[in-house]
Amino acid sequence: YKEELKKLVNEKTVTTDGHHVELVANIGSAKDLVGVKENGGEGVGLFRTEFLYMESAELPTEEQQFEVYKEVLEGMEGKPVVVRTLDIGGDKEIEAIDLPKEMNPFLGVRAIRLCFQREDIFRTQLRALLRASVYGDLRIMFPMIATLQEFRKAKGILMEEKEKLIAEGVKVSDTLQVGIMIEIPAAAVLAHKFAKEVDFFSVGTNDLVQYTFAADRMSSGVSYLYQPFNPSILNLLKHVIDSAHAEGKWAGMCGEMAGEAIAAPLLLGLGLDEFSMSATSILAQRKLIKSVSKADMEALVEKALDCATSEEVIELVKSTVKM
Ligand code: PEP
Ligand code: MG
Numbered sequence: 001y002k003e004e005l006k007k008l009v010n011e012k013t014v015t016t017d018g019h020h021v022e023l024v025a026n027i028g029s030a031k032d033l034v035g036v037k038e039n040g041g042e043g044v045g046l047f048r049t050e051f052l053y054m055e056s057a058e059l060p061t062e063e064q065q066f067e068v069y070k071e072v073l074e075g076m077e078g079k080p081v082v083v084r085t086l087d088i089g090g091d092k093e094i095e096a097i098d099l100p101k102e103m104n105p106f107l108g109v110r111a112i113r114l115c116f117q118r119e120d121i122f123r124t125q126l127r128a129l130l131r132a133s134v135y136g137d138l139r140i141m142f143p144m145i146a147t148l149q150e151f152r153k154a155k156g157i158l159m160e161e162k163e164k165l166i167a168e169g170v171k172v173s174d175t176l177q178v179g180i181m182i183e184i185p186a187a188a189v190l191a192h193k194f195a196k197e198v199d200f201f202s203v204g205t206n207d208l209v210q211y212t213f214a215a216d217r218m219s220s221g222v223s224y225l226y227q228p229f230n231p232s233i234l235n236l237l238k239h240v241i242d243s244a245h246a247e248g249k250w251a252g253m254c255g256e257m258a259g260e261a262i263a264a265p266l267l268l269g270l271g272l273d274e275f276s277m278s279a280t281s282i283l284a285q286r287k288l289i290k291s292v293s294k295a296d297m298e299a300l301v302e303k304a305l306d307c308a309t310s311e312e313v314i315e316l317v318k319s320t321v322k323m
Helices: 002-006 030-038 050-054 062-075 112-117 119-135 148-167 185-189 205-212 220-225 231-246 263-270 279-290 294-305 310-320
Strands: 020-027 044-048 080-084 137-142 177-182 200-203 250-253 274-277
Touching (some): 002 279, 020 030, 020 080, 030 062, 044 274, 062 119, 119 137, 137 148, 148 177, 177 185, 185 205, 185 231, 200 231, 231 250, 231 263, 231 294, 231 310, 263 279, 274 279
Parallel strands (some): 020 044, 020 274, 044 080, 137 177, 177 200
């Protein structure tokens, strides 16, 4: 089976009726690129930059970050690289930043919210990214966006840093895409408004499921509520993907769901353009997607959207698709 998968390393991911999707990887450092290549990743769909900040007791400098982003972009040789700006807080802490103690850290000062409180940290990261942007196909993604004002503010700060760099004579890519993670229900529901202003969406199902079901993703007591296949989630995904397409934008997914076998038929049917997962899941997902037709998966998802429970959806997929 492993040998069979290995043959797919350099193949495109195309359904039996000719629909093409991108299978890309989630990474946490430049070292992970080896695995991305070995497993046929067509790019990076999520670079979690937190590790840069967790490595030492001090904040990474602009120069240190620039070197890492450049290395990743050059390593991917012009293929797309989506870098997520700092997503600290929630369960993740770092020594260099004194986070306030909160009752519900997952609902508190986390990710973009923290970056707005510590604009110095945010601007340093954005400058490093902008400087690195000329070394490949960089796409910048903001995490935990809940409102359009937040997106506009984050993008405004990015544009300010871009103008400053240009005034300093530094080259910055002019094809840089700027997108958001969809991981808060408010943003998913309002995706048709966001789609007019962003370049892309990437759905973070780990958090989107957590916030939709009001169930802490770290709590084993409520783990039964981690239900990515619940029709509530599928209906949110449909709205997000349709909204992106209505504005000519692309929609990806970088939560764990994107790498799950049961999810592939559903996400294909919904029209997801980009699937980002741990590198080791890519080839199996490619094999599965190449074995089905988009038209059949559209018919399947039509039924799934009308199901009442996760169990019904899972049963439906298993009885329709061989895996
Ligand atoms: C997600 O929330 O699905 C996601 C990809 O981000 P993280 O797991 O880093 O919160
Ligand atoms: Mg998340």
